[in-house]
Amino acid sequence: MIIVIRPHTPPEKVEEVIQEVRRLGYTPAPIRGKLQTVVAAVGDETTNATLESLTALPQVERVLRVQKRYKLASRESRPEGSVVDAGGVIIGGGSFVLMAGPCSVESEEQLLVTARAVKAAGASILRGGAYKPRTSPYEFQGLGPEGLRLLAKARAETGLRIITEVLGERDVEEVAATADILQIGARNAQNFQLLIAAARTGKPVLLKRGMSMKIEEWLLAAEYILAHGNPNVILCERGIRTFETHTRNTLDLAAVASAKLETHLPVIVDPSQGCGRADLVRVLCRGAAAVGADGLLVEVHPNPAEALSDGQQQLDPAAFAALVEELRPFASAAGRSI
Numbered sequence: 427m428i429i430v431i432r433p434h435t436p437p438e439k440v441e442e443v444i445q446e447v448r449r450l451g452y453t454p455a456p457i458r459g460k461l462q463t464v465v466a467a468v469g470d471e472t473t474n475a476t477l478e479s480l481t482a483l484p485q486v487e488r489v490l491r492v493q494k495r496y497k498l499a500s501r502e503s504r505p506e507g508s509v510v511d512a513g514g515v516i517i518g519g520g521s522f523v524l525m526a527g528p529c530s531v532e533s534e535e536q537l538l539v540t541a542r543a544v545k546a547a548g549a550s551i552l553r554g555g556a557y558k559p560r561t562s563p564y565e566f567q568g569l570g571p572e573g574l575r576l577l578a579k580a581r582a583e584t585g586l587r588i589i590t591e592v593l594g595e596r597d598v599e600e601v602a603a604t605a606d607i608l609q610i611g612a613r614n615a616q617n618f619q620l621l622i623a624a625a626r627t628g629k630p631v632l633l634k635r636g637m638s639m640k641i642e643e644w645l646l647a648a649e650y651i652l653a654h655g656n657p658n659v660i661l662c663e664r665g666i667r668t669f670e671t672h673t674r675n676t677l678d679l680a681a682v683a684s685a686k687l688e689t690h691l692p693v694i695v696d697p698s699q700g701c702g703r704a705d706l707v708r709v710l711c712r713g714a715a716a717v718g719a720d721g722l723l724v725e726v727h728p729n730p731a732e733a734l735s736d737g738q739q740q741l742d743p744a745a746f747a748a749l750v751e752e753l754r755p756f757a758s759a760a761g762r763s764i
């Protein structure tokens with residue numbers, strides 16, 4: 427259930443509602459917006475008392491029944507949309523964020539050359555995998571701790587914020603010590619223990635959509651992070667597996683538009699994993715902006731032909747810069763600014 431408090435209610439009156447929700451046997455999760463506070467009440471409505479009685483309190487505007495299984499993630503719980511602050515870079519709320527960088531961190535030179543180039547093109551967040559989830563155990567697995575050290579160095583030099591993947595629970599603390607955003611990859615999107623551990627760091631978490639995940643399952647995975655006390659969740663559509671093999675995955679832009687309706691969380695798009703082909707990334711970025719995404723995660727490498735992972739889908743810095751310039755009118759048509 428969602429309890430909507432009247433605008434301009436003083437904090438002690440909001441607290442009264444929170445206490446009452448608790449007394450009735452639910453866990454209250456207040457969401458404080460600029461204009462209005464709403465309190466999500468999490469609990470089993472079949473065994474607990476009804477919350478409808480709260481409408482008797484003068485500070486309560488309405489009590490809404492949320493039929494959806496995701497409550498904290500639902501658009502109703504925060505109609506104005508949420509923003510995530512990643513080390514001072516704001517994601518959501520009308521901005522169009524560019525996260526770019528190599529698939530994998532390979533060397534100091536590779537990372538710093540890329541970081542400088544993507545920054546000059548307009549990116550504010552540098553991506554790069556230090557721990558890589560590779561399909562084959564014989565493929566490059568990432569530089570691990572050395573990769574994290576290089577990411578920290580790139581941040582110190584460029585001021586870009588860092589997003590990097592955390593593969594397992596035991597790496598969470600180590601990765602969170604460097605990352606401004608923890609990336610949960612498609613293969614781990616329903617690894618609930620990992621989601622909980624990532625939530626507990628308090629760092630923003632970017633949750634990729636699993637390759638066979640329904641939208642509801644994706645939002646329920648986000649709900650795990652929210653329900654464990656971390657409101658800083660960004661969703662990322664990265665393509666799903668379908669019968670089509672012409673592209674590596676099928677980038678589901680309808681899921682982006684749909685997620686924007688269903689949830690208040692920022693939604694970004696990764697067209698690189700989404701299609702697996704450098705020649706399509708540019709137009710898919712435009713499509714993502716046009717359907718209302720809040721930003722992009724794009725793979726950029728100084729020399730894609732020599733990349734240790736995902737070379738076929740990485741852009742060189744010049745192609746990325748051209749893409750950003752072309753993108754501006756698409757983002758602004760959708761009410762976002764780069």
Ligand code: PEP
Pocket residue numbers: 529555559610611612613634664696699
């Ligand atoms: C990546 O971003 O390089 C990656 C491995 O992504 P995904 O988890 O979407 O496959």
Ligand code: MN
Pocket residue numbers: 529530699725735736
């Ligand atoms: Mn990749």
